[in-house]
Structures are given as structure tokens and as C-alpha cells.
Amino acid sequence: MNIAVNTKGSKYHVNEKGYYGKFGGAYIPEMLYPNVEELRTKYMEIMSDPAFQKEFEDLLRDYVGRPSPLYLAKRLSEKYGAQIYLKREDLNHTGAHKINNTIGQILLAQRLGKKRIIAETGAGQHGVATATVCALMGLECIVYMGSVDIQRQAPNVARMKMLGATVVAATSGSQTLKDATNEAIRDWINNPVDTHYIIGSVVGPHPYPDMVARFQSVISEEIRAQLKEKTGSELPDYVVACVGGGSNAAGTFFHFTEDEGVKLVAVEAAGQGVHSGYSAATSQLGKIGVIHASKTLLMQTEDGQIVEPHSISAGLDYPGVGPMHAHLYDTGRGLFLNATDEESLQAAYELCSLEGIIPALESAHALAKLKELDLKPTDVVVVCLSGRGDKDLETYIKNLKK
């Protein structure tokens, strides 16, 4: 287990001040200072504790079902003329990579003596993963979710409730993920002592981006070991992942950042097209600013008001991007592509017909860019299949009929 690996001196990981290059930091009001400071001073110590790591590892193995398989997708490989492996995060308990982080953070919350857990959710995947670990540990769980999302993601709302969580509608602003995050932060301001906030992505104030990336880094740790076994080398030519806030991409890239020969490909949601006015391709449309207490790229008006993104996939429908990714973009270490709603749907249907796997719409964005990678037959490509598509069936069915 390598979650506490020393990244000091890396150009691509967080520095001692909580920044990735010029991105990151903790732009928090004073009301949040004690909570964030407690986390900042303790997270590495806790994550370095062998007893903590053992508990995390045991739960990932026996409860989540890790390691997740690395699967050589033969027919997909034939089609794109390379050796394409899928990292099967979709096979995890609760159906996505989100649970890696919620397991880690719930163990951390226990060590901090917290009794109450809050979380934000967009599509409901992180909310379900949080409700799951709260049930597992017997902790109170409150999930904030935009009232628009509550309407359109009814099955996940039901799952969270069945798992014992209280789902609170965020009725402010546009009533989606950004507003659910605002409400969760406000809850934390109002409950500073007994509550831990499980952020679901590599966003928010330092140390969240680094902490979440470390819990998700198990993805790239396993990829290296699995590739070594299958190909004789730990290093692929490409790793590809979708990016909203960027947690699965952060986990997929984490242990490859220093291997400059490995191309890190991040795929954002172009929505109806980058310049259509209905997009979530933050690296293309964003400017540096502060969202949810982190300095990063974000979509905003000239006056600095945060604008609403659009993506067919609720998990990528976020106007910012984690500061680690903003830095990978800024330095050119990461290759940032984007896929439209339509391309992603087609990529999902293609994976169904070629490999018998129904991917989450988010993951389908990553698959949609294989065609743009200029691949050679000897190239080894790993795509993070971050989640399964059960939650998206309604969208898939609706669009099949068209």
C-alpha cells in the first residue's frame, strides 16, 4: 500500500504550502479554519500509520472487491489498433471508483473522533458511496444534493435513503452539484466540532485534493503491478481517464506522473460542443480563479461569477477542475481532450457491442477519445473504466430510440 508515498520534490504533486504550481491552496473563511487545519496537520500522519493502512487495505480487498481487474479488451484493441486495457473500477462495490475515497475518509473521520458525516453529490454516486461507508461504520450521514438532481437521479436518492442517509435538497442557485457543495460547506461551518465533510473529488481546500488523490491512487498502484505481470513492464504508453472534478483521473495518474514517457490523457465533457454554451470543458473554457476554496481553472463570467456547466453526464457537470489537473494542463504534462455528449453515447454503445460492458456515461467520455490518440499496434493504453452504466440506463435507452 502506497497511499502515503513521499511526493516531495515532484513537480506534479502538492507542495508543502498546499499548491500544485500556482493552483490549490485553502481559500476558506475563518469559520472553516479549525476543521481544515486539523485535517491539514493530521492527514499524512494518519495515512502513514501502518494500522490505518492495514484497515484500509482489508476493507478495499474484502468489502470493495479490490484489486479491480485490468482487462485486455481484445475487440476494442483490434478496432483501435493498440493494446487497450480497461481498469475495471466499475466492478467495485457500489459500482464506481468513488468508494475508494469514502472508505479512506470514513476511517480518517473515525480517527479524528467525528460522529457525523456530510457529503455533496451530483449524480448520487459519491452520495451512495458515502451512505454505504456510514452504514458500515454506524455513523450519521447527511448528503446534500441539488433539488434538480434529486428529481433526475431518483434511484440513487432511494439507495441513499435505504442505506440510512438523510438526503437534503440544495435549493439555492442552480440547484445542482455546485450548489450541493456550497450547502455541504455551510453545514460544516455550522457544525465545526463533531462533523467530517467527505468531499467526493480532488477539489476543495488543501489538503482535500491531495488526500482524495492518495486514496484513489490505489488505482494506478494496481495498474503498475498488473501491467508488469501481463506485459513485463509497469509502464503503459497512455493512461486515459475522464475528468470532472477529476478524482478517478487523479487516481489513475498518481503513480505515473514522474514517468514522463507515460502520456496522461484527461478527457473533459464538451457537452454539446466546447463553444456551444453548453459545455463542461473547464480547461478550455475556464480562467484561473477560486471555486470551493481552491485556486484553479473555473468557468466564470467576466465579472467573476461562476457559470453553470453542461454535460449529459452528471458526474462531469462541474464548473471547476481539481488543482492537480489544472497544473497538469498548465505544464503540458497532461494532454487534455474533450468529448461531446453524442461522442460519449456512441462510445458507450460501442463498448457494449464490442466487449459486453455497459460503462458509466462519465467513463464513456474517456473511451470516446481512443480514436484521436494516433495509436500504434505496440502501444499499451490503459483506460480507467471509472463506473458502470446502470445509473445511466434511462439516458442510454432514450438515445438508442432516436
Added chain:
Amino acid sequence: MNRIDQLFSKKQNNILNIYCTAGYPAINDTVGVMQSLEAAGADMVELGMPFSDPLADGPVIQASSTKAIANGMSIKKLFEQLKDVRQRVNLPIILMGYINPVLQFGVENFLEHCAATGVDGIILPDLPMDEYEDEYKPLFEKHGLHLIFLITPETSDERIRKIDGLSRGFVYAVSSSSTTGKDKEFAGQKQYFERIKKLQLKNPVLIGFGIKDKATFEAASAYSNGAIIGSAFVKALETSNDVPQTVNQFVKAIIN
């Protein structure tokens, strides 16, 4: 001399600072509301620069911000409105807002405009102290602008001292661990207020969050130099048919 310092040199008790959102209830109400506040006897005004995602604010102020943005308010627009404000308003003016719109306007540009229009102080709750010290402090000082920091019941004595050392004008004591407009039990905060008093800070202290009427204003003022009222005032404006009259009644009900 900065108008905030002038005020505290003349008056040390029961300072009434009223928050209102710029461009609210109507886009051109900004200066008129300040004039009415001054006429009614308020001591200071905190003008909110509306932001789409105000994390430290509760629903009332967020709703007023959303409305003000829809009305067309922006930092640029605000400075247009404040162009001649010093011919009409003598109250110390504090601009309160979140860091992102200020970053987009440009921090130096923003401070230049503040100085040119006669703004006295600035509150940016999500600007970290270290960042201010490392990057912006000389710029604020160059323009004679006071940056006012917040403290809360969870802030340690040591940190309060540090904040007091960096704050100019006054220290903003948040009454309880909450967002604005929350009705938390006020009596329970006695210990916290006494703790602040004992620290004998170099800056005056104004208490805010949860102050909504004469009783809470007087309770807060008993432990400090005065208090800040925000959500309750914004709420009064929300349903007002006659803004100057509403302002007058609101202020009079507190200080008379």
C-alpha cells in the same frame, strides 16, 4: 485619516454597522440605501459585492446576491455607482465580498478604485491571512485601505492575536459558528465574548452574525464596540415598498 479610524476615535460604544447588498433591492438603490442609513443614524455601512457562490452566507444574503447579479450588479458597475458617493455619504464604507470576483477585476485595480471612490475598508472572508501577508498587504497599505479579518468562537487565543495584528480598522467577531442569518442561541456565546474582551485587542471589535434587533444589538454591544446587522436588514428590504422609509424604521428601531 481613514474614516473607520475617525469613527472609532470619536465613538467607542454601540457602533451600528449595517450590511446591505450592492444593487439590491433595485440596481440603483446602492447609494440611496447608504444615504438613508446615514440619515437614520447608522455609524458604518458594509456593502456586499454579490457573488454567485457566497459560502459564508446564509439563504437571505445569497438570495439578495442572486437578485443583485440578475439586476446587473458587478464590481465594475459598483464603482460606477460609487463615483461621486463621497459627495453624498460620509459614513465609513466597507466593501465585503468573495475573492474570485476581485481576482477577476484585478486586486491592484480593485484597490485603486476603492481608494479613488472613497472606500475605507474591505472584508474578503475567503482570502487567507498568509496570502494577504505574502502578496497583498503592501498594496492595501499603499492605498490606505483597511482589511478586516474575522474571528469565530473556535479561533484560538493565539490565532486571534495574529489576526488582530494583521487587521486594520476593527476585528469582525462572528458570534457563533455559523453562516449569516442563523438564529443560534445568543446567550451561550457569553464566554466567547468575555474571552475576546480579556485579550484586550489593539483593534476595536464589532460582533456580527445573528444580530437582528435592538435586544441582540445591545447584548452584543455590551461586550464589544458595537455590532453588524446583515440578514435582518436585507430581509426588511426584500418586502419593502418604500426603501428610504424601511431603512429609517429599521435603524430607528435599533438605536432609539
